[in-house]
Amino acid sequence: MHKQKFGKILSVALSVAMVLSLSVTALAADGETHLTIIGTSDTHGNIWGYSYEDMKESTGDGLARVSTYVSQVREENPNTILVDAGDTIQGTIMTDDLYSKDTTDHPVPAALNYMGYDAWVLGNHEFNFGVDTLKEIIAQTDVPVLAANIKNADGSYFTGAGYTIVERGGVKVAIIGVTTPNIPRWDGTKQGVADLTFESMADAVADCIEEIGDGADVIMVSTHAGLSAEYSTDGADAAQTILDKCPEVDVLQLGHTHTTYINNDGAIPVGETKNNAGEVVRYDLTLNADKEITSATVETVSMADVEPDQGLRDVPAIKTAQEKTVSFIQDNVLGHAAADFQPVNEINGLPEGRLQDTAVIDLIGTVQLENSGADVTAVALFKDTSDLKQGDLNYGNMFDIYKYPNVLYTVEVTGAEMKAYMEWAAECWNQWQPGDINISFNPDKAGYLHDHFIGLNYEVNLSKPAGERIENVTFQGEPLTDDMTLTLCVNDYRYTGLKNEGIISGEKQWESSASVRDMLVAYLAEHDPLEPVVDNNWKITGVDLQLDNPERAAYIEKINAGELATPYNKSINLNEANNVVVNGLLYSADDAVSSGLGDTVFYRLRDLAVAFKGTTAAFDLTWNNGVVLTKGGEYTAASLAPRADGTAIDYANLTVTVDGTPVEVSALLIGGNYYVSAEGINTLLGINAVEADGVLTLTAEVAGPGSGNAG
Template identity: 25%
Template sequence: MMIPVLVQSMIDPTRDIAQARLRVLLTTDLHMRLGSYNYFTGQEDPGAGLFYLAPRIEAARAAVDASLLLDGGDFLQGTPLADEIAAMGTLPHPMIAAFNHLRYDAVTLGNHEFEYGLDYLQKVIDDCHAPVVSTNVRTGPTDSFVAPWALIKRSVACSDRQTRDLTIGIIGFAPPQITEWSADILNGVLHIEDAISAALTHIPQVRRAGADIVIALCHGGPDTTTHRTRMENPASALAGLQGIDVVLMGHLHRTFPGPEFAHMPGTDCVRGTIHGTPAMMPSCHGKAFGQMDLSLTLDGGGNWAVADHTVQMIGAEKGLTVGASDMARALMPQLAAPHAATVKRLAEPICDTPIALTSYFAAIGRDETADLLARVQADVIRNHLRGTPFADLPVLSSTAPFAAGGHGGPTNYLNIQPGPVRLRDCTAMAPFDNPVCAVLQRGWQIRAWLERSAAYFNRLEPGQADQPLVSGHIASYHFDTIHGLEYVIDLQCDAQAAPLLSFEKGRIRDLTLNGQRLNDDTLVVVATNAYRARGGGYLVTADENDIVHTSRKGLRELLITALTLGQVTPRSPRRVWRFAPMPGASVLFGSSPRAKALAHHIPGLTALDITTDGFAQFRLAL
């Protein structure tokens, strides 16, 4: 007679006894983009918005037996419509209503969720049917702002023809810098722990609670550096932790897997893994969602594992109309009033400009909008430093182009023609209304700042034609220009890593202030946004004590006030920086097709053909 307990003891616990499949769908960085209307340009922007993804999300879920739909954060803020909805106090919030309509399974918080304050955020997420998780956001030493993790159960059909329960643990991580970027709003009531520290605390809890696999929703991307405390982009470090089976990323507005991350150690930009862990990131603004199909195995000990996976990015069908979405038809009535109010408000004229203000050629140091923003920032800081020990220091101003193509596509450029400057133009120039900070910097810190920014460009070979100018590894909003200086960028040199101790082989040459060499010990004040001043993008080396002033108002509001009162007026700016001459060499870069008509105004620039992704190609002789 066979004894059951002896039979059980003969089972090899390491041998797979069944396989199953789970489909994971991800949206991230929606930034309140439901429809396709672009409030910055006043035109429709086809191919973006959750309304247009909804039918394909529903189809992707219907095609499999077991699936999860998740969001990686930054869904609440990012368009003028979001500001209008917050001002009107519309509840339930339309984005939450959309999440509920599509039956999201879990959502995590990004940095921009907090920009309307904690009270508003709490009211908004109270209406979310899906659990909202954030593992590292706390209101006290042991008190979480929202649930640190959640368990989701699915029934999965297995290869041995049995149906089994699968429990998925969901954890989520926000950038620790939120409390610094939004210090004026959060007022010390929030603490955000280092992601790895929080993960090491909570992964065992999730596992003990019954999670068979754990998915990390990281509102941050991979980073080339090894882990350091309070990383803004900790996805690589999370992927290396035991107990995390999948890492889903956001925050960078980029796509993974993809070639732009090929330079990062530990990444497989074809299969979509970081340190062997499945990972994906589906761009932003509802242009696409990520679909990851997991192949799971169950061993004789009852342990599930991810054996294989595939990743793809799925965008809206071309020609899809908003009426094709049941969700859009349900939510459009709720959006009608705030949409109309937003469009009317943004059409208000602020001032006139005698010249065109464009960002078409920001990649080669020509951006009229940057000059305008720089002067507003510098004026604000000079006024606040009067009567202080810093009043006599030179005031510089840093800017970076938000609308400079990239993942925003060939329409992602500023194009304000001579005539009225409207409120929507100011919003486009300053899409995030961050406070302005005065940061003390020494000459060596300025040089290091510019060296890191210059990593935006590829290294070039002398005498070689048609080399790609932009590396693609760094977003345009991390390419800073520091106004008030003049300098040369020498692209024959390698990009420098931080921190820099020697600048002998650096890219930044002939760095001058008021026509004089900027010495390493020269003390200056730089006007910059709060995000950059407190470490956003890892460009600035500054102690908290070096931030000697932070404005109460954001840059957008300050810009509108300055233009309305005539405190600054648009002008043709003086060049801040130039590329070092390189005889026989030329570079290629992309811009808007509309920029082709302006190419003849710039020496050495030639307009070429339109590429398959819709950008106009330009050649610049160095």
């Protein structure tokens, strides 16, 4: 087995376009071998490149585009390997509403076979439809299906394999597949899941490496999990523990979190892509004659503007599935909406469906209560833009407001448990601060966890910290007391999550035979045309958004015009300076004007380091007998407090060591900190920030990991 690392030197590149030039095989030196590994993940049934909710082709995603790209890479380098990291058979109307019920000639294995995947690693959503359905789909693919940490009762691999060995150009590459062991947390009640054992990923990888022995030159791990822990305290669901425990690993592919991620730590190449086959992660390895890795690069490649592979679309199972799904939607008007169900957003990008009670939430809640007979139910707005527009409604519209194939459970809860659940859901908002002109959302808690409750009346006081927000809860006109007993209806995912969080303790009493989407379809058939109804059973309190303040109106006008970014995860606060704008986001920097330098505004350099983080203008600051600035470095020091009134201002010619080179700029020295002008920061960083009316504005590309929602 190959064990020697390549001097801990890794070239890392991030690409958003498909740029292929000279053949890498032509560039190989004597005895060298070049390997290319392409990874997909979280494609979620998007084969064609089509939005069934909107009934139109997409422009930058789908396996058909990935297939075109892979074919071109294989022409460039025959030593190419293709791996999928899971969440592959769920996510569209095609996969969830048609082919989960009749798996005959399933389009997903047909696509994997056509594209010649070398390995398919299972994801958590593979278990959404039960184990038997998954087995029926697996049986249709010629691709090795890997799940090293999922075992049958007898200890054997669930899929029959934990790893596979692929040979390219005389190099043997072992691909080990593992997935998040949290599957029972979400799908523990699905058919057959309780009969399986889900082990620590790192332990399973270590066992495979021992079993492989000297049988491979390169070890790749493809994991349907993020780098950091999701729920575990021991790292069982964190891919980082694989690197920590298994130094033999040469390449790591991540999945599950729907995030663009490329490592830059100089160890081994680690990459992850966003969902829906909108990009792939590409690794290029060079091995010498002794089959030791001498260099490696990792990049993500966008599928934007890539032409779909018509050959894949013409595969009979795929073509039939597409036609069948489109017909299922467009040829079946299920009913009509009498009016739009969601109010217009006051601020672009801030969904009113998460800020007030709306007809979409109340519709889903009504359907869930009627089908379950429960006292109370919970509903999340899974998609910020979900709406039912006035006019004809089809199955795509039902998918738009309820995107997951969930079923319903009922469970008995106490009033105390109910309140604890409501507080848990209310953590999805940030605490309101005096001066905030909008309500914003907690970036650490995804929108699909933001439940609203039907069957109770309540208030959410956002002036209070998380855990203390739910007030004045009543059930059927009476205050909800801790010792009251209620029947709660939630979807299957939420039930297992609440149980694992220790928020509820009761056992499932009832399970629906139909999915929530099917219930919505049936309800629509009986209530056509569908009227938007809002009972306003809850409201947000404890905030003063200064609705009549013209300064607020001016900010909102700029947001709605696209001049400022949506304040989604941090509210705009009128008590802050808001004098630095980076990529449309507002930041506050301590500033000053020196009478000796006219009206030039100077900004505290350390505040700019905070504001520029996460962009290509990012920089780190340290002190080594002078100011040392490292372009691209991550500034980790805590934000500084505003300077005290009356602090002396001194003019200074500041020499900054920038990436080892001394650069001189004009500055102000105030309270031991240096302040620079727009001209100064541009000189230091080689950027083009502009100051006008005291506001410094910078537009810079985003650098480093992106953001996304796990699922």
